[in-house]
Amino acid sequence: MLVNEALAQQVRDQARELLEGGRVDCVIGYETGPRGGARPAFIYDAADVTRLIWNQACVHNLVTYLHDKKKPPRRGEQPPRVAVVAKPCDSRAVNVLLAEGQIERERVFVIGVTCEGLEDEEGAALPRCLRCADRVPVVYDVLLGEPPEVSPVEDGYGDLAGVEEMGASERLAFWLREFDRCIRCYACRQVCPGCYCTTCMFERDDGLWIDIGIEVSQKHLFHLGRALHLAGRCVECDECERVCPMDIPLSLLNRRLTREMEELYGHRAGREEVLTPLLFELGEEGSPI
Ligand code: SF4
Ligand code: SF4
Ligand code: SF4
Structure with missing residues (x-):
C-alpha cells in the first residue's frame, strides 16, 4: 500500500493549526483501524492529530459525516464548525x-487533498479511479499535495456498455436478478452524501409493526426511487457500491442517470463551486421551475 507520509504530515499540521487556533471544533479525517485498514476519524483535540493518516486505503467519502454535524450539541448552542479532508471526488x-x-460554507473548512488514485485491499486500482479525471478538489480552503500527472480518460462511461446494449426486457431481468440479492440493509443509503432525508420515504412506509419490504418488487421500487432521487445529484463517489455487502453494481445504475443528465443538460453534479441544482437550471433564462 502506498503511504504518502509527507501528505499525512501536512494533514496533521493543518488539523493541529485549525484546532489550536479555535477555527474548528472537529476535524474529520482518516486513521488506522484495528485491522490495519483506514477508517474515518473524528478529532476534537489537537493532541490527537497524530492519529491522522493518508494512504491508498482512504476510500471513504467523509463529506457524508457533515450531515451529523448540522445540529448544535446542546440546545442554545451553535452547530460545530468542522474541517473535513476531501479528495477530489468527495469535494463534489x-x-x-x-x-x-x-451546510453553511463558513462552518465548514475543506482540507482538499490532491489524489493519485486509490486501491482496494488486493492492491488493484479502484474502478472509479481508473475513469477519474478530477485529481484536484473542486472546492477547498487549503490544498495539500501536488496535482499528479494523469492520462486523459477516453470513455468514462465505458463500463456502462454491457447494460446499455441489452434490450429493455433483458435489462429489466438483469436488474431484478441484482435487486433480488439486496437485503435492504440501507448501507448504500447511509453512506451516500446525497441521501439525507430525516426519515427516508422507503422506511416511512415500513411501519413499526410491519416487516421491511423484502419482496423483489419492493426492492425494485427502493432502488429505482433512490436512483431517481440521486439523478443529477450523484457525485459518482461509488461509496454505495463499495459498502454493499451483496456486491450489487449500483454505480451502473447511478452513472447511467449521470450520463443522461450530462447528455441532456450538460450537468455533472458538484463540478462547479457555484452550483445551481439541476431543477433550477432547467427553467428558461435562469428562472426556477
Ligand atoms: S475517483 Fe479520482 S479523486 Fe476519487 S479517489 Fe479515485 S482518483 Fe482520487
Ligand atoms: S447496501 Fe446493498 S444490500 Fe444493502 S440496501 Fe443497498 S443495495 Fe441492498
Ligand atoms: S456514487 Fe452517488 S449514489 Fe452512490 S454514494 Fe456516491 S453520491 Fe451517493
Missing part, C-alpha cells in the same frame, strides 16, 4: 450540499 459532494442549503 461539498458543492452539492452547499447548493442544497445543507
Whole structure:
C-alpha cells in the first residue's frame, strides 16, 4: 500500500493549526483501524492529530459525516464548525450540499487533498479511479499535495456498455436478478452524501409493526426511487457500491442517470463551486421551475 507520509504530515499540521487556533471544533479525517485498514476519524483535540493518516486505503467519502454535524450539541448552542479532508471526488459532494442549503460554507473548512488514485485491499486500482479525471478538489480552503500527472480518460462511461446494449426486457431481468440479492440493509443509503432525508420515504412506509419490504418488487421500487432521487445529484463517489455487502453494481445504475443528465443538460453534479441544482437550471433564462 502506498503511504504518502509527507501528505499525512501536512494533514496533521493543518488539523493541529485549525484546532489550536479555535477555527474548528472537529476535524474529520482518516486513521488506522484495528485491522490495519483506514477508517474515518473524528478529532476534537489537537493532541490527537497524530492519529491522522493518508494512504491508498482512504476510500471513504467523509463529506457524508457533515450531515451529523448540522445540529448544535446542546440546545442554545451553535452547530460545530468542522474541517473535513476531501479528495477530489468527495469535494463534489461539498458543492452539492452547499447548493442544497445543507451546510453553511463558513462552518465548514475543506482540507482538499490532491489524489493519485486509490486501491482496494488486493492492491488493484479502484474502478472509479481508473475513469477519474478530477485529481484536484473542486472546492477547498487549503490544498495539500501536488496535482499528479494523469492520462486523459477516453470513455468514462465505458463500463456502462454491457447494460446499455441489452434490450429493455433483458435489462429489466438483469436488474431484478441484482435487486433480488439486496437485503435492504440501507448501507448504500447511509453512506451516500446525497441521501439525507430525516426519515427516508422507503422506511416511512415500513411501519413499526410491519416487516421491511423484502419482496423483489419492493426492492425494485427502493432502488429505482433512490436512483431517481440521486439523478443529477450523484457525485459518482461509488461509496454505495463499495459498502454493499451483496456486491450489487449500483454505480451502473447511478452513472447511467449521470450520463443522461450530462447528455441532456450538460450537468455533472458538484463540478462547479457555484452550483445551481439541476431543477433550477432547467427553467428558461435562469428562472426556477
Ligand atoms: S475517483 Fe479520482 S479523486 Fe476519487 S479517489 Fe479515485 S482518483 Fe482520487
Ligand atoms: S447496501 Fe446493498 S444490500 Fe444493502 S440496501 Fe443497498 S443495495 Fe441492498
Ligand atoms: S449514489 Fe452512490 S456514487 Fe452517488 S453520491 Fe451517493 S454514494 Fe456516491
